Amino acid sequence: MSNTQTRTYDVAVIGAGIVGSAIARKLAGYQLSIALVDARDDVGDGTSKANTAILHTGFDAKPGTLESRMVREGYRLLSEYAKATGIPVEHTGAVLVAWDQEQVNALPGLKDKAEENGYDKTEIMDAAEVYRLLPHLGKGALAGLSVPDESIICTWTTNLALATDAVQRGTELLLGRWVSGIETDKANRITHLKTGIDRVSAHWVINAAGLGGDTIDQLFGYDRFHITPRRGELLVYDKQARPLVDKIVLPVPTALGKGVLVSPTIYGNVMLGPTAEDLTDRTDTGTSESGFSFLRGKGEKIMPRLLEEEITATYAGLRAASDYPDYLIEVDTEQQYVLVGGIRSTGLTSGIAVAEYVDGLLKHSGAIKLVERVDMPEAPHMPNIGEAFLRPYQDAARIAKDPAYGKIVCFCERVTAGEIRDTFTSPIPPRTLDGLRRRTRAQNGRCQGFFCGAEVAELLETRGQSLTPANTAATRLSTPGTAK
Amino acid sequence: MTTNGSTATPPVLTPAVLTPTVLIIGGGPSGLRAAAELAPRVPGEVLVLERESTAGGIPRHSDHPGYGIRDMGTFMGGPKYAGILRDRALKAGARILTNATVTDWAGDRSVNVTMPEGRVRVDADVVVLATGARERPRTARLIPGDRGQGVYTTGQLQNIVHLKHGTVGKRAVIVGAELVSWSAAMTLQHVKCKTVLMTTEYPKPDAYRLFSGPGKFFFKTRVSTRTRVTRIIGKPQVQAVEIENIDTGQRRTVACDTVILTGDWIPDHELARAAGIDIDAASKAPVVDAALRTNRPGIFAIGNALHPVDTADVAALDGAAVADHVIAHLSGRRPSGTAISLKAEAPFRWVAPAILRQDDPAPPRRRLLLWTDTYVPFPTVVLHQNGRVIARKRLWWPAAPGRVFRVPSSILQHINWEAGPVTIGLAN
Ligand SMILES: Cc1cc2nc3c(=O)[nH]c(=O)nc-3n(C[C@H](O)[C@H](O)[C@H](O)COP(=O)(O)OP(=O)(O)OC[C@H]3O[C@@H](n4cnc5c(N)ncnc54)[C@H](O)[C@@H]3O)c2cc1C
Ligand SMILES: Cc1cc2nc3c(=O)[nH]c(=O)nc-3n(C[C@H](O)[C@H](O)[C@H](O)COP(=O)(O)OP(=O)(O)OC[C@H]3O[C@@H](n4cnc5c(N)ncnc54)[C@H](O)[C@@H]3O)c2cc1C
Numbered sequence: 001m002s003n004t005q006t007r008t009y010d011v012a013v014i015g016a017g018i019v020g021s022a023i024a025r026k027l028a029g030y031q032l033s034i035a036l037v038d039a040r041d042d043v044g045d046g047t048s049k050a051n052t053a054i055l056h057t058g059f060d061a062k063p064g065t066l067e068s069r070m071v072r073e074g075y076r077l078l079s080e081y082a083k084a085t086g087i088p089v090e091h092t093g094a095v096l097v098a099w100d101q102e103q104v105n106a107l108p109g110l111k112d113k114a115e116e117n118g119y120d121k122t123e124i125m126d127a128a129e130v131y132r133l134l135p136h137l138g139k140g141a142l143a144g145l146s147v148p149d150e151s152i153i154c155t156w157t158t159n160l161a162l163a164t165d166a167v168q169r170g171t172e173l174l175l176g177r178w179v180s181g182i183e184t185d186k187a188n189r190i191t192h193l194k195t196g197i198d199r200v201s202a203h204w205v206i207n208a209a210g211l212g213g214d215t216i217d218q219l220f221g222y223d224r225f226h227i228t229p230r231r232g233e234l235l236v237y238d239k240q241a242r243p244l245v246d247k248i249v250l251p252v253p254t255a256l257g258k259g260v261l262v263s264p265t266i267y268g269n270v271m272l273g274p275t276a277e278d279l280t281d282r283t284d285t286g287t288s289e290s291g292f293s294f295l296r297g298k299g300e301k302i303m304p305r306l307l308e309e310e311i312t313a314t315y316a317g318l319r320a321a322s323d324y325p326d327y328l329i330e331v332d333t334e335q336q337y338v339l340v341g342g343i344r345s346t347g348l349t350s351g352i353a354v355a356e357y358v359d360g361l362l363k364h365s366g367a368i369k370l371v372e373r374v375d376m377p378e379a380p381h382m383p384n385i386g387e388a389f390l391r392p393y394q395d396a397a398r399i400a401k402d403p404a405y406g407k408i409v410c411f412c413e414r415v416t417a418g419e420i421r422d423t424f425t426s427p428i429p430p431r432t433l434d435g436l437r438r439r440t441r442a443q444n445g446r447c448q449g450f451f452c453g454a455e456v457a458e459l460l461e462t463r464g465q466s467l468t469p470a471n472t473a474a475t476r477l478s479t480p481g482t483a484k
Numbered sequence: 485m486t487t488n489g490s491t492a493t494p495p496v497l498t499p500a501v502l503t504p505t506v507l508i509i510g511g512g513p514s515g516l517r518a519a520a521e522l523a524p525r526v527p528g529e530v531l532v533l534e535r536e537s538t539a540g541g542i543p544r545h546s547d548h549p550g551y552g553i554r555d556m557g558t559f560m561g562g563p564k565y566a567g568i569l570r571d572r573a574l575k576a577g578a579r580i581l582t583n584a585t586v587t588d589w590a591g592d593r594s595v596n597v598t599m600p601e602g603r604v605r606v607d608a609d610v611v612v613l614a615t616g617a618r619e620r621p622r623t624a625r626l627i628p629g630d631r632g633q634g635v636y637t638t639g640q641l642q643n644i645v646h647l648k649h650g651t652v653g654k655r656a657v658i659v660g661a662e663l664v665s666w667s668a669a670m671t672l673q674h675v676k677c678k679t680v681l682m683t684t685e686y687p688k689p690d691a692y693r694l695f696s697g698p699g700k701f702f703f704k705t706r707v708s709t710r711t712r713v714t715r716i717i718g719k720p721q722v723q724a725v726e727i728e729n730i731d732t733g734q735r736r737t738v739a740c741d742t743v744i745l746t747g748d749w750i751p752d753h754e755l756a757r758a759a760g761i762d763i764d765a766a767s768k769a770p771v772v773d774a775a776l777r778t779n780r781p782g783i784f785a786i787g788n789a790l791h792p793v794d795t796a797d798v799a800a801l802d803g804a805a806v807a808d809h810v811i812a813h814l815s816g817r818r819p820s821g822t823a824i825s826l827k828a829e830a831p832f833r834w835v836a837p838a839i840l841r842q843d844d845p846a847p848p849r850r851r852l853l854l855w856t857d858t859y860v861p862f863p864t865v866v867l868h869q870n871g872r873v874i875a876r877k878r879l880w881w882p883a884a885p886g887r888v889f890r891v892p893s894s895i896l897q898h899i900n901w902e903a904g905p906v907t908i909g910l911a912n
Contacts, residue, residue, distance in 0.1 A: 311626060314626065393585075
């Protein structure tokens with residue numbers, strides 16, 4: 001290797017998704033040097049960017065599993081963290097709808113299961129109540145189960161907040177580094193991670209590589225679990241569909257998964273999905289004809305009125321489905337290596353709890369010295385990109401202070417020049433258009449760049465400097481309205 | 485007092501409420517022309533709000549000849565045309581505020597606006613919606629495949645090339661073969677990107693013969709008819725598209741690094757919908773009467789927001805026509821008599837205006853505007869009322885998909901104003 005990171009970190013975390021970022025943040029609270037390594041050009045560019053973004057209560061998890069516990073604790077921890085950092089969350093609640101007698105019969109069991117999972121607020125409802133809550137639901141619903149605390153959250157801001165927090169606590173973010181192999185230096189208890197561009201050395205390695213978790217695990221000599229990428233495709237409908245539904249509409253879960261839901265999104269749209277299809281290619285986040293027609297078929301039944309609206313976005317995410325039936329989190333004190341694997345379809349919710357759990361295991365092992373820092377920086381305050389909360393373009397006081405927040409660049413999503421500019425001075429600036437989109441929503445709207453695409457591209461190139469509306473903001477309004 | 489080097493001098497925020505007599509939302513050809521006509525005739529202010537940094541609408545970045553034929557009697561490029569419309573509106577005394585986005589309604593004829601000077605409310609006596617139309621992007625067309633870069637609408641392409649002087653790839657497939665598709669081909673040629681194929685789902689290219697004959701030759705471009713794009717292949721950069729012959733189901737891939745999605749218009753109707761204005765199910769445009777009134781008193785609609793899409797001159801002439809109707813409204817005149825609806829029948833998709841009254845004036849340019857799904861070379865237009873044919877008219881121009889089909893409004897003279905809804909279709 002030509003290039004070598006000269007220092008040896010105490011801990012290297014592989015994977016800057018929600019799980020890895022949460023772990024790096026947690027461990028950076030100790031007197032440790034941490035590297036957060038990811039193959040991509042940005043944090044949160046794997047499964048954590050493309051999910052259904054629901055903050056789960058865990059009511060339907062398998063009782064007694066680690067996953068059930070992590071989701072339950074994660075719900076509480078992430079809710080608190082969201083409040084502290086400004087991650088947008090809407091407590092919409094969910095209604096699980098039964099469409100046939102078999103599903104009606106399954107509801108009491110689901111209620112019991114929720115209680116076993118420590119969640120006792122579900123209620124079984126008759127059809128009339130279901131339609132009162134969801135007036136645009138398709139015909140044929142027979143009954144439902146309400147889950148009042150299921151919520152929607154911004155998965156992008158969650159990942160970015162955790163990673164930003166980690167970086168502000170001193171974590172070194174090493175992007176663009178695909179870990180392809182390891183070398184061990186047993187004498188000094190160091191593992192060298194071979195990446196495409198250099199070598200990252202650390203005393204401890206934490207594998208939070210999501211879809212790549214089993215491959216990394218094999219580098220450490222294990223054969224504990226195998227990941228199958230399970231693709232989930234989604235359709236996002238125009239904001240004008242949002243009045244149709246203000247709760248998450250869930251199906252009765254089956255052995256195959258959570259099924260297709262209809263849900264408001266934190267950005268003010270409505271989503272329909274996901275599909276569940278096992279693939280072999282771990283990078284295939286493309287969309288498919290069959291996926292689209294399957295979803296439209298489901299949508300036709302769940303909420304036919306939704307299909308009359310325009311589709312703003314389509315995307316696909318890959319769940320790290322595993323042949324091990326639960327989360328798989330284990331510490332190897334010999335190799336100073338931690339596996340955080342099989343975090344399947346609930347990792348957005350559980351990420352912070354998983355970090356706490358890993359911390360507990362490490363403490364318990366006694367194999368690493370964990371001394372709390374005294375000089376801990378404050379948690380970051382994240383820019384709001386949630387539709388339900390005050391956005392800069394609506395904020396008269398903020399625009400008065402800085403006219404850049406009054407210059408809307410992306411008309412559909414109402415993203416201002418000020419917000420775009422700010423991302424480039426943030427602790428983790430965007431390097432790609434997608435990175436900018438996840439931080440601001442620019443170009444995510446109904447026109448997909450017809451109007452703003454060229455402007456946004458230029459702002460990315462100039463790191464937000466090409467528009468300085470301060471200059472254009474003359475005193476145009478000071479003349480009385482009748483002047484000709 | 486000045487601060488040390490800070491550029492962000494707080495702007496003057498007075499008044500935070502503007503009170504023009506007429507508010508025109510959108511400074512494209514239709515809005516600017518309406519402003520130029522109204523400003524000298526309206527006692528108070530005529531205010532145009534435009535969200536872009538320059539007024540002019542689509543022609544600003546449509547840098548090729550083809551503008552100004554019907555409204556100015558000449559033939560010029562888009563940017564020049566936009567400049568003339570801007571100058572005329574300003575000379576006439578209208579006020580144009582750019583970088584000003586109307587975000588939502590604050591009252592019946594009152595809106596909230598975001599601009600660098602602040603968050604402002606505008607209260608007007610009359611609001612004219614001139615918000616234009618856009619092309620549907622890949623997502624709305626549900627084209628599956630990889631998320632490779634290199635997929636654009638014509639609007640984005642022309643913004644990149646003509647406003648930002650940027651470039652795209654080297655080999656393009658253009659989806660669509662209507663007027664705007666040839667506009668895209670011209671822009672691609674300008675940046676030396678070869679158009680390897682144009683596709684259309686129709687059995688023949690939809691643009692004027694002017695383009696499809698000599699155009700084909702000029703651009704050396706093949707047009708695949710009855711063809712749809714079924715998949716985009718390649719990431720991070722597009723490498724090919726998969727296309728299907730709709731009749732045979734046969735598929736093949738065409739190598740390209742650029743895909744331009746043209747046509748498939750949808751009006752920017754969000755403000756209209758938010759106001760509860762009736763929307764046409766097919767065109768998704770606000771429903772208007774011949775005086776360009778929506779069903780909300782004092783709210784008018786003009787241009788491509790109304791007929792997605794027609795040429796800029798026709799949009800501008802809507803702007804000229806609406807002036808009389810706005811003045812009439814300001815002087816207290818309201819629609820009178822029973823309103824009957826005009827419905828489009830296959831092969832027509834929509835018709836504007838779609839609300840008719842005996843006392844209403846003629847529509848702009850004395851034309852009904854329609855959109856057809858099939859090509860009919862010698863159409864005979866038929867009006868039905870109560871199951872009976874009430875009028876028929878042979879026209880000397882074809883009805884062609886991908887562009888507006890115009891029918892003289894004189895055909896309406898046969899309507900029985902007591903007999904309910906009218907449909908417009910073709911004799912078979
Ligand atoms: C369709 C769908 C819907 C979902 N809905 C929800 C939901 O509603 N609520 C919920 O809580 N959860 C949901 N999930 C699950 C959730 O998104 C995931 O559990 C979570 O994002 C996992 O985070 P992670 O950090 O483990 O993985 P990732 O976000 O995938 O992060 C792993 C990172 O590791 C990196 N990496 C991998 N291999 C290597 C290597 N060799 N070298 C360097 N870097 C590497 C990758 O680049 C990636 O950035 C859903 C998932 C999908 C697919
Ligand atoms: C690629 C292309 C090529 C073309 N070529 C030709 C040609 O050669 N000849 C020809 O005659 N026509 C051509 N046309 C058609 C012509 O450009 C349009 O007919 C014309 O621009 C329509 O004018 P308009 O005023 O209705 O809408 P637009 O020009 O679309 O203007 C609408 C304006 O409203 C603004 N707006 C919308 N919403 C808001 C809001 N909420 N707040 C503030 N402002 C808002 C928009 O920013 C925009 O500037 C072409 C169109 C395209 C896309």
